[in-house]
Structure formats: structure tokens, C-alpha cells
Amino acid sequence: MQSQNPFLDEMAKLTQAAVGLAQAAGEEAKTAFRAQSDRWAADLDLIRREEFEVLKAEVATLRAEIAALKSSKDG
Template structure:
């Protein structure tokens, strides 16, 4: 036969209450820690995930636009390059003819 021991019953009740109190203290500590962490983050002036994603997508769009404009500029420069040396050569030829005429005129004088 088993008899109930009042000492063990009291000890079991005490432990049940202690575990309940410990659990409540743990939850309270967690909520206080979370509140302090939230306040710290708010004071740090950090961006939210939505703001970060919006800026990141704007940056990606800008980088795509820059890449497209760079390709377009390279294509325009490739088209304009053959004309540039011919223009420079013509300018040099005209300058040398003018210089030669000036020398000839100076020599005649």
C-alpha cells in the first residue's frame, strides 16, 4: 500500500509553483529584452527591409540604364571614329598649305 506523504506533496506543490514562477520570469525577461532591443534599433536609425529593397531595385535599374547607355555610346563612337581621322588629316593638310603659302609670300617680300 502506498500512503501519501504530506512532506512530498508540499515539496511537489512548491516545485510546481517554482517552475511556474521561473517560466513567468523567463517570459518577462524576454519581453523586457525585446523592448530594449527594439528601442536600440529605433535609436540606431536603421532602414527597414522594404526601404532597402526599394533602394536596391532603383540601383539595379540605374545600373542597367548605365550599361545600356555605355553600349550606345560605344556604338556611336565606333561610327564616328572613321570620320575623325579624316577630318584631322584634312585640317592638318589645310594648315600646312596655309603655312606654305605664308612662307612663300614672306619669301617673295
């Protein structure tokens, strides 16, 4: 993007650099927020959705096994 005016060329370069810095700062802020929220979740003994779903499936399996054992014991 070359123009006849060197001032406009410099302004374009500075604008591009500022946009790049803003994007990098946004990503850094997102990473910092995610890390802080992970620390809060750990402090509160919270679990992630994936862990909850795995435990939920295991409990369902165990309940089915218990029901099968009870029915075979009664029958």
C-alpha cells in the first residue's frame, strides 16, 4: 500500500501495528481470564462438564448393575 505521501504510509503502518497489538492483547486477556477461572473452579472444588458426564455415565451403569443383581437375588 504505497501512496504519494510518506506521512500516510507511516500512518498506515502504525495503524496496522496497533491492530496487531490490540489482537494480541485480546488473546492475552482471554488466556489470563481462562487461567483465573480455572483457578477459581479448582478452589471451589468444581469439576468440568466432561468429568461430570463421565461420572454420570458411570453412575448409570452402576445403578443398572445393582438393579440386575437385586433382581437375580430376588428371583
